[in-house]
Amino acid sequence: MTFQANIPGYADPALHAHGLFIGGKWEKGGGIPVLDPSTGNPLAEVPDASVEDALRAVDAAAAAAAGWRATPARHRSEILRRWFQLMTQHAEELAMLIALENGKALPDARGEVGYATEFFRWYAEEATRIPGEYRHTPSGSHNILVDHEPIGIAVLITPWNFPAAMATRKIGPALAAGCTVILKPASETPLTAYAMARLGEEAGVPAGVVNVLTTRNPGEITNAMLADPRVRKLSFTGSTGVGRILLAEAAKSVVSCSMELGGNAPFLVFDDADLEAALDGAMIAKMRNAGEACTAANRFYVQAGIHDAFVAGLTARMAALKIGPGYDPATQCGPMITQNAVHKIDRLVSDAIAAGARATTGGAPLPGNGYFYPPTVLDNVPAGAAIAREEIFGPVAPIYRFETEEEAIGQANETEYGLAAYVYTRDLKRAMRVGRGIEAGMLGINRGLMSDPAAPFGGVKQSGLGREGGVTGILEFMEAKYYAVEF
Template identity: 60%
Template sequence: MLIRHAHRSERTAELTTWFPHDLVIGGEARAGADGHRFDVVNPATGQRIASVASASVSDGLAAVRAAECALPGWSAVAPRAKAEILRKAFELMCERAEDLAQLIVLENGKSLIDARGEVAYAAEFFRWYSEEAVRLIGSVQTSPSGQNRIVVSHHPIGVSVLVTPWNFPAAMATRKIGPALAAGCTVILKPASDTPLTALAIAEILRQAGVPAGVVNVIPSRSSGAVVSAMLDDPAVRKLSFTGSTEVGRTLLENASRTVVNCSMELGGNAPFLVFGDADLDSAVDGAMIAKMRNGGEACTAANRFYVHASVAEEFGRRLAERMRALRVGDGLGERVELGPLINEGARLKVDSLVAAARDAGASVLTGGESHSGVGFFYPPTVLVDVAPSSPILDEEIFGPVAPIVTFDTDDEAVELANRTEYGLVSYVYTSDLSRGLSVSERLETGMVGLNRGVVSDPAAPFGGFKQSGLGREGGHEGMLEFTESQYIAVNW
């Protein structure tokens, strides 16, 4: 069912005019040096909703200078004072939660249900790191020889470049800004050009919360590669935190190597969802709907490959298709809508081509499988069965509402199929046998495992992957340590 809504121009104006649409550098909103701007488009309607300044290389370097100038003052702010500012930012986000959620729907397309969940999750990073800001704890010990003390302390790593994707425009920003500010760093946020408005809104909230000028700078840009590369070449920049594709991550790591910039990389995923023969199928289908359909499948943590024991595969597929078929698709601002459009036409074409290739290789469609026509970048919830283990749809992120199902017969086969990828971000395992679940989980080559759970993300937990899914961790205490350097002092007393 595709639900369409009329464009709400008055509400759009309300949602997009309480924050600047220019670059935020040194606490000021300014046009780009070359005057270039770009349009932000609603994926559900194809209509322009705002025009945003586009940063040039000189703007990026100006943002680095602003962050560099603000660094000594911010790093010297008492931990409790930093904590109070972050706590205030959390409270302001909660106060504006509905406005932020609707803004995300406008520029990203996700359903309002998903957007509300994202805002709550995003705000929680400010609350979590307001509590962590006062816990940057070092250590003192006696050296093994007994001749001196070993004193270890943690210092802000310095000016940090944060590059965020379009799929979670609020949460990916706060997940990086929160720990960076708690550690005493200043930042330049380069949001995805598909979804810059949420980042600019968060910058305004941080300003209202009391973040000093220059501590948080935001530079949307249509020249992302050149701007980020120039910033990484600036000796003042000491940290890069990137969330995005593995392909772009490799390029950024190469760029960062020129000045040996410390890098945290949250890259691609290809999450397997394993359902064993003893699994509670009601729970497994509920978990599959969360793991697959959170954010419409446009998430690095989305279940990408479903491996189901042959004894329950037909029943699992039938139940999943039934649930997927019942989802209400349409403009995300509708209260009844459960699935919005994909981010752009390129995304829709990619999903369509992957499904077509799977069908050509012998897969059968239980539901969906045909792209919607008309306005908006919609793709129907789709379940595929009889998918060949060598099908291309199993080799890359689908980033859409498509669930391909492959059967297996033994635990060893399930683990082998799950690990048959260069990625290693997250896995999902469903079984009623806790011993089996933990044993299989330990054999999976992923940084996170959802055992009888369809979601793993939590601000208090270390988020990150193995293999080519990234470097470092976000969230938890580890997330703050990513923005620090450890200093060791050998001393006698």
């Protein structure tokens, strides 16, 4: 399929090449090309924000802060609800736009848009349910009243792999709590963020409540915003390495941080598992967004009795996937985001094969234009291979054989990460026992998809700090205030 530049509506990249979006105004500029990863050709060009632009965005957020904070929760809720409705109305256009700039296969892009919109619906409801507390002190000397107030201006930094969902997962609770925000999307996929900002305008978001910046120098402008005493929150989704740097920078001003960082998810399959269900789950957990997801199954540990059948089944399914541009309706596995991403995957696979692993399908980059790497299954992967320690972020499934439950738990925990894990077994007691033993913030028990706006998303160890989504997500953007009351 050849991309046609006259795609109508919000799917048209040219419509979103007019940011920055500061204080409710669109400011034209250029400097950052947005490429189609299926071809490497440009789709559009977006502005390259300076430090001065970033500080103007803080000014805009500060000017809008008092009014938004004082806006009744019901009104904030209704604006988020309208934003949800508009995203739903334009869902197919947004999915096409994601497929164009991200390379994500259309079914995955549609799934992301559906997931993204639900954060606005969920937090439209949570905006009116902000909790408080009233109780007596044990001594009887006075009463305790606890209120929750908006934390203040929030800087939101989102990655390229889920350009819609990672934005709504932060904007939704921030606005519901009464905070104003500055969103800095990834420069690889900024068009979706600008499209959603346009829909937010239409939904009635007041000027300055949501600001959007794109830049080639994210470190410089983020540091400048974090140094501004009016900024009180940083919410970041991205790599653990960048997260460490941002935490150190935020510490200089004691800015509250929420961090959703890297993953290295183990996928455990026990002998008593339903093989077909485990294969279904493996395809979802591994191939959602072609493996470019922090929750993607990164290491498959399969018990000896079912190992060979699982390898054969997964190989057949992975080999059958159709590779192509994300915006081609027939595509099941799109391109990687950049050529560097392909190089990293190839390095990890080549290292594993050199150490004794066997590629049962795939195993080498595809020739031609675009950033394609084929779905790959590796068997007999040595435990010491780099692919066991590093986040792959691609369509590669390394498989390891295990004998005992204790062995599987030990191998699953041999990582600095602790975001997600998957367990397949018919024995629910075993599933819960293994789940308690695995060091992860989220467990999928006999299912390959765990993300849900109504559930707390986040990890342990070096996979992050705090939780997004669920009833706790809004509290990441609020401060508890205690009143000692005599009456």
